[in-house]
Amino acid sequence: MEYDLAVQKSLYSKVTGIEKKEDDFYKELYARSEKRIDALAKTNPFTEEELNEVLVEDGYDRRDFMKWVSATTAMLMLPGFFEPLVAKTVQVLNRVPVIWINLQDCAGNSEAFLRTDGPTVDELILDIITLEFHELLMAPSGEQAELQLENAMTAFKDEYLLFVEGSIPTAENGIYGTIGTSGETYVDHLTRLSADAKAIVAVGTCATFGGVPAAAPNPTGARGVMDIVKNKPIINIPACPANPANMLGVILLYVMTGELPELDGLLRPKFAFGYRIHDACERRVHFDAGEYVEEWGDAAAQAGHCLYKMGCKGPMTFNNCPTVKYNRGTSWPVAAGHGCIGCSEPGFFDKFERFEAPTPYNPKYNPASDMGVYAATAGLGLFTAFKQLTKDSVAQEAENGN
Numbered sequence: 001m002e003y004d005l006a007v008q009k010s011l012y013s014k015v016t017g018i019e020k021k022e023d024d025f026y027k028e029l030y031a032r033s034e035k036r037i038d039a040l041a042k043t044n045p046f047t048e049e050e051l052n053e054v055l056v057e058d059g060y061d062r063r064d065f066m067k068w069v070s071a072t073t074a075m076l077m078l079p080g081f082f083e084p085l086v087a088k089t090v091q092v093l094n095r096v097p098v099i100w101i102n103l104q105d106c107a108g109n110s111e112a113f114l115r116t117d118g119p120t121v122d123e124l125i126l127d128i129i130t131l132e133f134h135e136l137l138m139a140p141s142g143e144q145a146e147l148q149l150e151n152a153m154t155a156f157k158d159e160y161l162l163f164v165e166g167s168i169p170t171a172e173n174g175i176y177g178t179i180g181t182s183g184e185t186y187v188d189h190l191t192r193l194s195a196d197a198k199a200i201v202a203v204g205t206c207a208t209f210g211g212v213p214a215a216a217p218n219p220t221g222a223r224g225v226m227d228i229v230k231n232k233p234i235i236n237i238p239a240c241p242a243n244p245a246n247m248l249g250v251i252l253l254y255v256m257t258g259e260l261p262e263l264d265g266l267l268r269p270k271f272a273f274g275y276r277i278h279d280a281c282e283r284r285v286h287f288d289a290g291e292y293v294e295e296w297g298d299a300a301a302q303a304g305h306c307l308y309k310m311g312c313k314g315p316m317t318f319n320n321c322p323t324v325k326y327n328r329g330t331s332w333p334v335a336a337g338h339g340c341i342g343c344s345e346p347g348f349f350d351k352f353e354r355f356e357a358p359t360p361y362n363p364k365y366n367p368a369s370d371m372g373v374y375a376a377t378a379g380l381g382l383f384t385a386f387k388q389l390t391k392d393s394v395a396q397e398a399e400n401g402n
């Protein structure tokens with residue numbers, strides 16, 4: 001009975017860790033942020049003319065920019081009256097230096113970041129944000145690159161945001177990952193660069209939770225940043241790759257407010273990870289109606305029905321993919337026809353190893369236990385239908401010897 005209730009709660013409820021704020025909270029935040037932006041604007045901001053020039057160069061106009069501002073304000077879960085402040089913040093993005101390092105990874109997050117959706121795409125990132133060091137993007141290499149890093153760390157001591165991409169190999173004293181002419185291990189490299197950073201942003205599932213390099217048998221002892229760095233504020237932006245809108249959102253919020261975004265228990269910003277995929281999915285109506293794709297390409301697949309039986313991990317995965325999407329907001333995996341594989345969850349890759357088989361209920365996957373907040377809304381009929389589905393899954397698992 002307890003098992004059934006847990007299934008019901010986690011699958012048919014809306015799960016959220018976001019508490020509603022009073023108006024006074026936002027008014028106070030606005031006043032504080034406005035003061036900060038006005039102060040930053042006095043110190044060599046990107047001027048409106050410069051911004052407009054970049055927009056025009058890329059084929060955009062002011063209206064496109066304001067549309068982006070509205071979408072970004074909403075994504076950050078700020079009230080509409082913050083829009084002018086978000087627009088002003090873009091012009092002072094150059095006031096917070098960013099140092100970006102790549103550790104044990106495929107550089108997919110850098111790739112995603114370069115294609116950030118925004119009014120000026122690459123320019124917004126490369127011309128406005130002060131990217132002081134990024135091994136993949138900068139011209140210097142070897143000792144010159146090392147010198148550039150040292151200079152940036154000295155010039156912006158205690159001010160820079162350290163973006164970390166990739167996991168950290170810890171086995172055998174970290175010898176599976178070294179960098180530079182001194183052969184510094186990634187563990188030491190990260191520890192040294194973290195010491196003078198204002199805060200650390202771990203981007204991608206490898207940097208946050210170990211990701212693919214940490215998959216069993218994890219020969220390199222791959223770990224996430226928060227397993228190594230203990231004495232600095234850390235913001236985790238998991239996913240494979242992390243959504244560039246979320247990376248830019250974290251920088252923008254930090255520049256605007258001077259504070260870290262509100263984080264959940266896994267250090268993920270709540271504006272991006274406060275809800276499950278399942279709760280904002282366009283196929284949810286079919287889940288609730290018991291309409292499932294049973295086989296790739298069947299009539300239900302063509303009609304856009306729910307992908308749960310095809311292995312979708314949306315009910316166990318927190319991320320804003322359904323609303324923010326990818327590729328300039330054109331689509332996302334579930335819209336494209338494949339279930340979510342839970343790439344932003346701790347334990348990915350092993351936890352959801354069977355991507356195309358339904359995951360039977362298991363307390364360790366229960367999103368309610370992560371967030372501690374839920375409200376059951378299911379009808380008994382749907383609940384009964386799901387119970388059957390779960391029994392089928394368990395039987396299938398047993399048959400497969402798992």
Ligand code: SF4
Nearest residue numbers: 281284306307312314
């Ligand atoms: S497709 Fe996945 S996320 Fe969407 S409703 Fe179905 S199970 Fe939930």
Ligand code: SF4
Nearest residue numbers: 321333340341342343
């Ligand atoms: S839909 Fe799921 S698997 Fe795809 S990017 Fe989002 S969290 Fe990752």
